Amino acid sequence: MTRSQISPELEARIRYLEDPINQGQGFGQSDWAWLLILGIVGPVVLLVLGWFL
C-alpha cells in the first residue's frame, strides 16, 4: 500500500473547495452572450467587411 503526505493546509483548502457553495460560479447567460458576440459574431462581421477594404 502506498501512502503520500499532503500538506494539512492544502488538505484544508481542498476540503473547503469540494463544497460547491465555495466554488466560483461559471459563465452565466450574459457571459455566453458576450463570448459569442466578441469571439465569433464580431470577428466574422469584421472579416467580411475587411475583405472588401
Added chain:
Amino acid sequence: MTMQTEQTSLPTDVKRATADRDAWPLLPAERDWTQRQLFVVLVVSAVATWCYVIGQYVGYYLNFWQGCATLIAGSMIGMLMVTLAVVPMATRFGIDSIATSKAQFGSHGWIITMFLQYVSIIGWNSLLLIFFSKSAVQLLNTLGLLGAGTEAIALPIFNTVACLAVYVMLLRGATGVERVSKVLFLFIVGVGAWILFTLLTQNAAALATAQPTSASEDSVWNYTTGIEIGIVSLVAWWPYIGAMVRVVPDAPKATLPSMLGMGLPVPLLSVIGLATFLVLGEPDPAKWLTQLGGPLFGSIALLFVIAANFGSSVAGVYASAVGLKHLPFFNGLSWKWTVAIALAPVGIVGIVVPDLFFNNFGNFLAFLGVMFAPLCGIQIVDYFLLRQQTLSIRAIYDTRVGSPYYFLGGVNPAAVVAMAAGFGTYIYLLNPVSYASHFPYQFLTASLPTFVVGGLVYWLVTKLVCIPRGWGDYPRD
C-alpha cells in the same frame, strides 16, 4: 490506499499572506480582485512590444485596413479559445493554467503543459526584455546621455537591471503584479492611444497606399495568414491567463476583462506596428515619432515601450513561477528562489543570445499555435462535453497511483495522442519554419483546424479507450 492527513481547521475568512505565491487553490477570501483590477492587470500584461512585431508580420502580407480587420478578428477568436479553455476551471477553484490541465493530461502528464508554459514564457519575456534594453539605450542616446558605440556594454547592463527590477516586484507575488499594473496602466493606455492616433492621422495618405512587401499572389492566402497571426498571438496567452484570473472570485468577473482587457489591446497596439512597418519598413514607431515631433515624441514612444514591456514581463514571470510550484522540487523552495529560477533563463538569453528570438519571432509565433491551439481544443472538449463541467479539486492535487486523474502511468493517452494529432495537422497545413502551406489552409487557417482536430481526437480516444477502462473519473451517462 489512504492519504495521511490531519484534521485541520483553516479559517476561511483569513487570508494567508502568501497564498498567491504557490500553486495551491486560492480560497474565496483570497480571490479579492475586482473586475476592474483584473482588467487593469490584463491590459498591462497584454500591451508590450510584441504587439509591434505581430503587426509587422501582418504587414508582410496585407495592406493597412485588411491588416487591421484580420488582426482584430483573429485575436478575438484566439482569445475566445483561451478563455473557454482556462477561465471556467481557473475561476471555479482559484487555480492556474497548469492545474487546469491536470484533469486532461493526468497527474504526471501535466508536465507537458508545464514545459510548454515555461518555454513559451521564456521566449516572450526574452523578447520583451531585449526590447526593453534596446529602448532604454535608444532613449539615453536620444537624450544625449550615452555615447556612440556603447550599445554592446549598455544592453546587457540594462537587461540585468530589468531582470532585477522584475524580481523585486515579484517578491510580493500577485500583489506586486497588481501594483505594477496600477502604476503603469494609465500611462500605457494613454500613450498607446496617443501613438495610434498620431500615426493614423499624420500619415493617413501614406497608409492608404502602402502595400505589403511579401504578399503572395493569392489574396485569400494573405488574408487567412493575417487571421492566423492574430489567432496564434492570442492562444499564446494560455500560460499567462490562469495565474491572473484565479484571483477573481468567479467566471463572470473574468469574462469581459479577458476578452476586452487581454484580447482587444493586443491587436489595437499591433496596428501601430503594422502601420509603421507598412510606411517605414520597420515596426518600431520611435523613429517615426521622432520625425514627427523631434526627440520629445521619440522619447515618449521609448518610455512607453520600457513601461509596457516591464509590466508584461512581471506578469509573465509570475505565471511561470506559479507554474513551477507544481513541481515537487519547488514545493519546499521559497518563493524568492522560485522566481529567480523562473527568471534566470530570460536573463541568460537576453545577455548571451539576444538576437535568437528577435530574428525568429515569426517561427516562434507559429510554434505557439502548434502547441496551444490543440491544447485549447482538448480542454474545452474535456470540461464542457466529457465532464459536463464536473471536476474534482482533490483529484487535481492527488498524484498517487490509482488516483482519479492518474490514467495510465500518470499520463492521459488521449491528451498525448490529441496533441500529436494537432501538431501533425498544423505542420501539414502551415510549416512554422518556412510558412509553406497546404490546402485547405488558405480557407481555414492552421490554428482552427488544429483546435478542432485536437478536441475531436481527444474526445474519440477518451470515449473509446479511457472511459471504458474507468480512467479519468468521467461522469457516467
